[in-house]
Structure formats: C-alpha cells, structure tokens
Amino acid sequence: MEKLLPRIHSPHDLAELKLPQLEQLGDEMREALCNLVANRTAHFASNLGVVELCLALHTTFDFSQDRLIWDTGHQIYPHKLITGRFERFETIRTKGGLMGYPNPAESVYDLFMTGHAGASLSTLLGMKTADDLIPEQTGRHCVAVIGDGAFPSGIVYEAMNNVGGLGKKLLVVLNDNQMSICPRVGGMADYLDRLRINPVYTGLKGEVVKMLNKVPLLGDPAERFLAQLKEAAKAGLHGGMLFEDLGFRYIGPIDGHNIALLRKYLRMVKDEQQSVLLHVVTEKGHGFQPAARDPVLFHTPPSFKRQADEVVEMQQSSAESYTHVASRAIHEQMLANERVTVITAAMCQGNKLERIRDELPARFFDTGICESHAVAFAAGQAKAGLRPVVDIYSTFLQRSYDQIFQEVTLQNLPVVFMLDRSGLTGPDGPTHHGVFDFGYLRVLPNMTVMAPGSADDLPDMLDLALRHDGPSAIRYPKAGADRLAGVRTPVELGRAEVIEWGHDGVILCCGALLSRCVAAAERLREEGLDVGVVNARFVKPLDREIVLRAFEQCGFVITVEEAALMGGFGSAVLETAADAGHDSTRIRRLGIPDQFIEHGDRAELLADLELDVDGIAAACRDMAKAERGSVERPAGRPV
Numbered sequence: 001m002e003k004l005l006p007r008i009h010s011p012h013d014l015a016e017l018k019l020p021q022l023e024q025l026g027d028e029m030r031e032a033l034c035n036l037v038a039n040r041t042a043h044f045a046s047n048l049g050v051v052e053l054c055l056a057l058h059t060t061f062d063f064s065q066d067r068l069i070w071d072t073g074h075q076i077y078p079h080k081l082i083t084g085r086f087e088r089f090e091t092i093r094t095k096g097g098l099m100g101y102p103n104p105a106e107s108v109y110d111l112f113m114t115g116h117a118g119a120s121l122s123t124l125l126g127m128k129t130a131d132d133l134i135p136e137q138t139g140r141h142c143v144a145v146i147g148d149g150a151f152p153s154g155i156v157y158e159a160m161n162n163v164g165g166l167g168k169k170l171l172v173v174l175n176d177n178q179m180s181i182c183p184r185v186g187g188m189a190d191y192l193d194r195l196r197i198n199p200v201y202t203g204l205k206g207e208v209v210k211m212l213n214k215v216p217l218l219g220d221p222a223e224r225f226l227a228q229l230k231e232a233a234k235a236g237l238h239g240g241m242l243f244e245d246l247g248f249r250y251i252g253p254i255d256g257h258n259i260a261l262l263r264k265y266l267r268m269v270k271d272e273q274q275s276v277l278l279h280v281v282t283e284k285g286h287g288f289q290p291a292a293r294d295p296v297l298f299h300t301p302p303s304f305k306r307q308a309d310e311v312v313e314m315q316q317s318s319a320e321s322y323t324h325v326a327s328r329a330i331h332e333q334m335l336a337n338e339r340v341t342v343i344t345a346a347m348c349q350g351n352k353l354e355r356i357r358d359e360l361p362a363r364f365f366d367t368g369i370c371e372s373h374a375v376a377f378a379a380g381q382a383k384a385g386l387r388p389v390v391d392i393y394s395t396f397l398q399r400s401y402d403q404i405f406q407e408v409t410l411q412n413l414p415v416v417f418m419l420d421r422s423g424l425t426g427p428d429g430p431t432h433h434g435v436f437d438f439g440y441l442r443v444l445p446n447m448t449v450m451a452p453g454s455a456d457d458l459p460d461m462l463d464l465a466l467r468h469d470g471p472s473a474i475r476y477p478k479a480g481a482d483r484l485a486g487v488r489t490p491v492e493l494g495r496a497e498v499i500e501w502g503h504d505g506v507i508l509c510c511g512a513l514l515s516r517c518v519a520a521a522e523r524l525r526e527e528g529l530d531v532g533v534v535n536a537r538f539v540k541p542l543d544r545e546i547v548l549r550a551f552e553q554c555g556f557v558i559t560v561e562e563a564a565l566m567g568g569f570g571s572a573v574l575e576t577a578a579d580a581g582h583d584s585t586r587i588r589r590l591g592i593p594d595q596f597i598e599h600g601d602r603a604e605l606l607a608d609l610e611l612d613v614d615g616i617a618a619a620c621r622d623m624a625k626a627e628r629g630s631v632e633r634p635a636g637r638p639v
C-alpha cells in the first residue's frame with residue numbers, strides 16, 4: 001500500500017483523504033513515532049495517545065489561520081508530522097534538529113515555544129482578544145488541547161475565570177488519559193473519573209439517544225443530544241457542572257481514538273456561541289501495547305528495539321545520577337527524622353521518589369503540576385513544625401517564585417529546595433534548561449544557595465540544610481554522579497573547599513563542572529601553569545575569605561558555573577572582589593551567556609559554550625598570557 005505520510009506537506013493535504021485513509025495515516029504516524037524511539041529517548045506514550053485527535057483537529061479547522069495550542073507541548077510530535085516536518089522528523093531532539101516541543105521558528109503551525117504545563121488557556125485567550133480587536137483577524141477559531149495532568153495547574157482556573165468574565169469563545173479539548181507522568185492525583189482527578197461514568201461514554205449512549213430522539217427537535221440524534229445537554233444534566237445524565245458554572249459548555253466524554261466521532265463533535269462545537277470544554281478520553285500509549293501497559297516507563301523511554309508489538313531490547317543505564325544520590329539522601333533523612341517530608345509537583349518518577357512514596361506514604365506529597373501551591377504548602381508545613389524538602393526541577397520551580405519570596409524567605413521558614421535538572425538539561429532545550437536559579441535565588445534575603453561540586457557533597461548539603469534555621473536550596477544537574485578522589489573536607493555553611501591552590505591562577509567552580517575544572521588544572525600543570533581549583537559549594541553565603549585570598553594571591557581568577565552568568569556565581573564573586581577594591585580585569589567568568597541555549601546533548605552544549613575541559617583550560621591560558629603581559633606580581637603565599 002502506498003504510504004500517505006510522505007505526501008502530507010501541510011494539513012491542507014489532508015483535505016482530500018477519506019476516513020479509511022486518515023486511519024491509515026494514523027497508523028503510519030504511530031510507526032514514525034516507534035521508529036524514532038528506536039534511536040533515542042523521546043516523549044512517546046503521550047504522542048501515541050493523540051494521533052487521532054491531531055488528525056481530527058487538523059481536518060476540522062484550518063490552523064494556518066485558526067489558533068491551536070497544545071498545552072505543555074510534549075505531545076506535539078503527531079502535529080509536527082503533518083505540518084511539513086515529516087522529512088526532518090528523525091532529527092528531533094538532536095542538536096540543530098527539530099525541537100521536541102512546539103517551536104514557532106520551525107512552523108507557522110506552532111504558536112508558542114512551550115514546555116511548561118498549564119499556560120495554554122491564558123495565551124489562547126490573549127490571542128482571542130487580539131483577534132477580536134484586529135478586524136482582519138476576527139473570526140478565527142481558538143483551540144487549546146490540555147491533558148488531565150496539566151489541567152489542575154492553578155493558572156488554568158485563572159484563565160477559565162477570565163474567559164467567563166470576558167465572555168470569550170474558546171474551545172478547550174481536555175485530553176483525559178488518566179495519567180500525568182505518573183497516575184494523576186487529586187480532587188480534579190476524582191472529578192474527571194466521575195465524569196467518565198457518564199452514560200454517554202459507558203455504552204448506555206444508545207438508550208440515552210433513543211430517549212432523546214423522542215424529543216421533537218431537528219437534526220441528528222447527537223445534535224439533539226447536545227442541544228439538550230443542560231436538560232440532560234438536570235435529569236442526571238450528564239456531568240461537568242463545575243465547568244458549566246464557570247461559563248463553559250461541557251461536552252463529553254467522547255472516545256478520542258475515533259476520528260469520525262471526534263470530527264463530528266468538533267464540527268458541532270466549532271460554531272457554538274460560547275466556550276466549550278470537550279472532554280476526550282484517550283489511552284496513553286495507544287496502539288503500542290507495551291506503552292499502553294506501562295505509560296509511566298514509556299512517557300520518555302530509553303531507546304528500545306521492538307519486534308511487532310513487543311519490546312525486545314531497551315537501553316538501560318546503570319550509571320548513578322545526581323537524582324539517585326538526592327533521592328537516597330532524602331530517604332535517609334526521612335528515616336532519621338520523622339518531621340522530614342518530601343513534596344513533588346508531579347515528578348515522582350523524574351525525581352526517583354517512588355521508593356519514598358511507597359515506603360513512607362504519610363510524608364510523601366504529590367501536588368500535581370502545581371509548583372506555586374507546592375511551595376506555599378511547604379511553607380505551611382514548615383511553619384507548623386515539619387521540615388519539608390521541596391523536590392522540583394530548577395526550571396519548574398520558576399513557577400513558584402513569588403511563593404519562594406513571600407511565603408518562604410520573607411518568613412524565614414526552613415524549607416529545603418532540591419533543584420534537580422539544574423544547568424543544561426540537554427535534548428529538551430531552552431524550555432527546560434535550569435540555568436537561572438543562582439540568579440533568581442541568591443537575590444532573596446535569608447536564602448542559602450548551594451551546589452555540590454561532586455555527588456559526595458550532596459547528602460552533606462541536605463543534612464546541613466535540614467539543620468539550618470532558614471530556607472536553603474541545593475541545585476544539581478541531570479548528569480552522572482561525579483566523585484572526586486582524595487580526602488574531602490566537611491560541608492560547612494558558607495565555606496568553600498580548596499582542592500588545590502595555584503600561584504598562576506585559580507578556578508573557583510560552583511557546582512558539578514568541578515571535575516572538568518580539576519581535569520583542566522591537571523592538564524595546565526603538565527604544561528607548567530600552576531592553576532588551583534576551589535569547590536565553592538556556596539553561592540550564598542559566599543566564602544568571602546577565599547574569594548579575597550584568590551584575588552590577593554593568584555595571578556588570575558576564573559569562575560565556572562553551569563548557570564546564567566548574569567546574576568550568578570561569577571557575579572557574586574565579582575561583586576565581592578569589586579567591593580574590596582580588586583582589579584576586575586583579573587577575573588573571567590565562564591557560564592551561560594545572556595541567550596537561550598538550544599537543545600542538544602549536554603556534553604555538546606557544554607563544549608559549544610567552552611565549559612568543557614578544553615574550554616576551561618583555554619580560558620586559563622588566555623588569562624595567564626594577559627597576566628604575564630601586565631605587571632609582574634609578587635609570588636602568592638600558599639594557603
């Protein structure tokens with residue numbers, strides 16, 4: 001049979017396809033998704049689940065004009081396949097290739113570059129108000145697809161409230177697969193479960209329609225059913241009153257894998273005069289049995305080989321990561337102290353907290369994708385005598401900045417933030433790199449900010465944080481857990497660790513690039529350059545004594561961090577040196593420049609940014625050269 005997918009260069013090409021061909025196309029799209037994950041880790045089960053929905057949407061609306069936002073954006077792959085990106089699909093998540101999230105630079109069909117959950121209704125409402133105010137844009141349909149995992153995000157209700165107030169017309173497609181990354185949690189999850197037992201979805205539909213057929217109305221039974229939804233609700237046949245009360249017409253739940261049915265309902269609601277919430281039920285991993293059976297593993301599986309519908313070989317990494325070390329340290333602290341709790345915002349799997357969830361369920365809290373709430377919730381726990389550990393990725397913690405300020409630091413409460421995935425997170429790209437945390441945390445009074453130079457530092461930092469009488473943050477990367485040889489000094493508040501001192505220059509490193517700094521210094525020493533390395537450990541309080549000693553005794557100072565240079569660790573060193581009257585030309589700061597960094601392998605990105613061993617060594621040579629060209633300095637005293 002001739003393949004259809006290579007012929008689809010834009011959604012307009014779908015217009016000529018009949019239903020069986022659309023179904024064939026769906027199979028080919030699933031095949032493309034399976035082929036992709038044979039080669040690399042990528043979002044998988046969520047994408048398998050929205051193939052039919054994607055085809056139904058693109059054959060009902062014209063999104064070259066109409067507006068479509070896939071909330072979060074991790075389920076964008078089928079959309080990419082039919083919006084002119086099939087030929088480059090295999091490059092997804094590789095450096096220079098397609099992004100794994102929507103990217104307006106790739107296609108006019110991607111409106112926002114997204115990766116964080118929950119903002120789709122807000123941005124869509126913004127566009128809707130713009131379209132209504134700009135005559136040549138008026139009349140465009142506005143559609144958001146949001147998963148049941150993202151749906152409890154607080155911002156969604158802020159948007160729904162605003163939609164109701166403005167009386168604007170949006171179509172919100174709620175893609176309910178009963179899963180976030182882990183099984184979804186919370187009251188909204190229970191509510192959606194109750195809606196699923198609606199007779200329309202559970203097979204009683206025929207009888208309901210028969211009954212409604214007796215109502216003297218024009219149109220086919222399904223249309224009559226829609227027209228009578230409110231009455232049906234009163235008769236107990238229909239749920240969704242929560243949404244109805246907020247100004248949305250609730251329709252569903254309907255089968256999200258039936259293209260014909262989806263199109264029928266989408267056509268019906270297209271010209272509704274009020275906002276509609278269309279509740280679509282899908283199966284995460286649909287069409288590939290192993291993924292449907294274990295959607296948690298197959299959310300972003302390691303690459304695997306398959307035969308027919310079975311996985312025959314999955315790439316497994318036995319390497320220990322910082323996340324493993326962190327989760328073990330939290331577990332140990334919780335065993336040692338009954339007041340220690342852990343809070344995750346829907347990232348139990350990513351944070352490797354499953355063991356804690358299963359063994360210590362009373363002190364494990366999953367708030368769902370609600371980071372702002374999670375932080376204020378932690379503040380409440382701390383206020384009332386617990387020692388909460390908030391385990392949230394650096395990039396997602398940005399969502400809760402005001403709660404970190406107001407509810408935590410302003411009250412000086414002992415909340416510990418574990419910022420996993422700090423630094424460059426690799427193939428996810430700019431939506432997920434956690435590079436702003438040093439800057440956004442160190443400006444807050446009362447906050448202690450630490451970064452382990454190696455995995456050995458991490459448990460000690462957590463121990464210190466849990467004994468510290470105030471808020472603290474520990475940031476660590478998505479990387480293998482480095483260990484450094486030699487005897488280590490204990491972690492003490494505000495004290496750096498001198499690995500080796502150097503007369504020609506010294507590298508002050510804050511965080512997990514430390515092993516690269518040590519390797520660079522070794523290489524330089526072989527070349528005859530005496531360069532020291534300091535494991536700074538703290539951005540705040542900064543070890544002022546070591547910083548000043550470095551400026552007094554060493555030819556040059558290089559700071560290294562896997563974080564935005566602006567406002568980061570190097571800035572803190574520079575401020576300290578400048579305040580003490582030191583010459584700022586003797587310092588060079590290595591880190592992330594003032595730009596968004598694309599996706600790619602972390603090692604590749606670090607090399608591009610000259611944050612690898614070669615780059616760090618080259619910066620030292622440069623500084624040494626410049627230093628030799630300037631005034632001869634007195635030899636430094638050893639520390």
Ligand SMILES: Cc1ncc(C[n+]2csc(CCOP(=O)(O)OP(=O)(O)O)c2C)c(N)n1
Pocket residue numbers: 046049072074075115116117146147148149150151175177179180181284345346347369371396399
């Ligand atoms: C603010 C924020 N927090 C956490 C995440 C991590 N995350 C990505 S996808 C996902 C689950 C989303 O579930 P759902 O919206 O139901 O989509 P599904 O994958 O089930 O289709 C989570 C928690 C995120 N992208 N954004």
